[in-house]
Amino acid sequence: MEVFMKLLENFQYIQWQHVAMWVIGGILIYMAVAKEMEPTLLLPMGFGAILMNLPVAEVGTGVQAVINALFSIGIDYHELFPLLLFVGIGAMIDFGPLLSNPKMMIFGAAAQFGIFFTLFVASIFFPELKDAASIAIIGAADGPTAIYVAKMLGSNYIAPIMVAAYSYMALVPLVQPPVIRLCTTKKERLIKMKYEGKDVSRTTKILFPIVVTMIVAVFAPDAVALIGFLMFGNLLRECGVTNSLSDTAQNVLANLITIFLGITIAARMRAEEFLQIETLIIMGLGLVAFVVDTMGGVMIAKLMNLFLPEGKKLNPMIGAAGISAFPMSGRVVHKMGLEEDSSNFLLMHSISVNVSGQIASVIAGGLILALMGGK
Amino acid sequence: MHNWIVNLGDSILRLFSERSANMGEALKIVGVGMLGIFVVMGAIILTVQLLNKLGSRK
Numbered sequence: 001m002e003v004f005m006k007l008l009e010n011f012q013y014i015q016w017q018h019v020a021m022w023v024i025g026g027i028l029i030y031m032a033v034a035k036e037m038e039p040t041l042l043l044p045m046g047f048g049a050i051l052m053n054l055p056v057a058e059v060g061t062g063v064q065a066v067i068n069a070l071f072s073i074g075i076d077y078h079e080l081f082p083l084l085l086f087v088g089i090g091a092m093i094d095f096g097p098l099l100s101n102p103k104m105m106i107f108g109a110a111a112q113f114g115i116f117f118t119l120f121v122a123s124i125f126f127p128e129l130k131d132a133a134s135i136a137i138i139g140a141a142d143g144p145t146a147i148y149v150a151k152m153l154g155s156n157y158i159a160p161i162m163v164a165a166y167s168y169m170a171l172v173p174l175v176q177p178p179v180i181r182l183c184t185t186k187k188e189r190l191i192k193m194k195y196e197g198k199d200v201s202r203t204t205k206i207l208f209p210i211v212v213t214m215i216v217a218v219f220a221p222d223a224v225a226l227i228g229f230l231m232f233g234n235l236l237r238e239c240g241v242t243n244s245l246s247d248t249a250q251n252v253l254a255n256l257i258t259i260f261l262g263i264t265i266a267a268r269m270r271a272e273e274f275l276q277i278e279t280l281i282i283m284g285l286g287l288v289a290f291v292v293d294t295m296g297g298v299m300i301a302k303l304m305n306l307f308l309p310e311g312k313k314l315n316p317m318i319g320a321a322g323i324s325a326f327p328m329s330g331r332v333v334h335k336m337g338l339e340e341d342s343s344n345f346l347l348m349h350s351i352s353v354n355v356s357g358q359i360a361s362v363i364a365g366g367l368i369l370a371l372m373g374g375k
Numbered sequence: 376m377h378n379w380i381v382n383l384g385d386s387i388l389r390l391f392s393e394r395s396a397n398m399g400e401a402l403k404i405v406g407v408g409m410l411g412i413f414v415v416m417g418a419i420i421l422t423v424q425l426l427n428k429l430g431s432r433k
Contacts, residue, residue: 099423099426099427100427102419102420102423102424102427103420105416105419105420106413106416106420108416109412109413109416112409112412113409115408116404116405116408116409117405119401119404119405119408120398120401120402120405122401123394123397123398123400123401124390124391124394124397124398127393127394127397129397129400129401132397132401133404198427200427200430201427201430201431203426203429203430204423204426204427204429204430207426208423208426211419211422211426212419212422215415215418215419215422216415219411219414219415219418220411220415356416359416359419360412360416363411363412363415363416364408364412367407367408367411367412367415368404368408371403371404371407371408371411372404
């Protein structure tokens, strides 16, 4: 009988908060599997949330100790995982369309307005500005940047920030279209843009990652780690002599780090840390950041159209692709263009803007770190 | 009902006055941050255009 009771010992430690976290973990897994929304991240995060909230006789043993150790190595210690992931992301990106029309970078810059707007709004709800800034960076629509900035600022809310950042990245096809329709007229959505794909030399493609890293180092040194690793990955891709390294970075490295990152974030998804009213506020503010980012990009395109002649006007929808959710946002805008007019191919323009958003979001993160220094 | 609305309004006003310094700091970061992004991206745009010109000459 005693032996049998020993088997049931752990039931006494189950609390409603654990069950709530199992439900949250289950929702993340459902979003990943059934809806195929960012499955590579939401699945490990969801399962990790369940693992971290299983009742154990002693906290800090077994699986929870391992996840905590992964967190220490991969995130606490010099933000290793997000930086390594950026090598893989850089190797995946083709900056060619952007390099053939670099003015598209303006939309990437404008689409970061949501980050700063949300920082202002979050400063009302959170007494520590570092938390407001960490929450605002959700608007970067860039998981590694969000983790990096939140960790560097020492935010108390890294787990909800991560969950919000990756969840909203997965929800881009749901969040962006209504906002874009709200900010544009039918006539504007029907504007056709010709794509004049100029050839970009191999030298330019090789020099671009080096030059961008150096420019960012001068103006936003706090972003050098992020941009440096991103551009290193891109250089591996573009130099043409390290194809095996580029393939490894895009596939094995990216997947490996993604597995560890997803489950490691769960280290901060223990019920006592996660189940707070602030988590709901953070999810709400994250949505605000995404919405205002989208509006920022669209509005700058509409503003530019005031000065452009007929025939050269921009389809303002492409501005919405300036968030860093690559390539999803670019594809969403292209799809919306096709829905309005099946002969309107916006893909090359929207992807150009989308990749510029990747660079701009990293710069925004670096600027926030620089401006927050010591706050 | 009236008391509830008045209490809510008081709470909101108190929150704003407590956080006014925070909001001021945040506004400064907003202004400088947005300007900074455009400056950096502008520098990158100009550099890429220069690289394209040099690349096309060859």
